[in-house]
Amino acid sequence: MSEEYSSDAAMRPNSSNDRRPRLDTYDRRMLLVLQRDGRVSNAALAQEVGLAPSTVHARLRRLQDTGVIRGFFADVDPAAVGRPLRAMIAVTLRSTARHRIRQFVESVIDLPPVIDAYFLAGGDDYLLHVAAVDTDDLRHLVEYLSAREEVAGTNTSLVFDHLRGSAPL
Structure with missing residues (x-):
């Protein structure tokens, strides 16, 4: 028996102390269209969601100003730029190095192989999504991380494929 996942949490009204902006059906439709194509024109977006272009423009500005839309960027294929090993x-x-978390992040976030850094709860502190030139490049990065005084350990998993889901709207 297959069970579908469903969640109505995103559709619940904001509580009085929740600082998230209120999103209506039009906002959510706009976000779904933009996730498929971040370069869609304002006019095409307006037509797709059924609003006037001026209204869509104002809503987009509000979504950006409130931090719902954090930015627009190119999704570059690492393999196409010479970094096929993800x-x-x-x-x-180390538990004694918790005060150096910011220093650790600042030292790794701008390294060429690092795509994303996730701060975690649980057994690990960070999860780094990386794209390396080859196994030697990946090994060099792991050795660099492991040699850092604040690092207790690393665990590396190769990525065979990356599939992007849609954001929880």
């Missing part, structure tokens, strides 16, 4: 590296920091 991996996830779980990093555990």
Whole structure:
């Protein structure tokens, strides 16, 4: 028996102390269209969601100003730019180094192989999504991380494929 996942949490009204902006059906439709094509024109977006272009423009500005839309960017294929080997590296920091979390993040976020860094709850402290040139490049990165004084350990998993889901709207 297959069970479908469903959640109405995103559709519940905001509580009085919730600072998230209220999103109506039009906002959610706009966000879904923009996730498929972030370069869609204002006129095409307006037509697709059934609003006037001026209304869509104002709503987009509000979604950006309130932080719902954090930015627009190009989704670059790492393999196309010479970094075909992708991996996830779980990093555990020493308990005595918790005060150096910011320093650790600042030291790794701008390294060429690092695509994303996720701060975690649970057994690991960070999960780094990386794209390396080859296995030697990946090994060098893991050795660099492991040699850092604040790092207690790493665990590397190779990524065979990356599938993007839609955001929880």
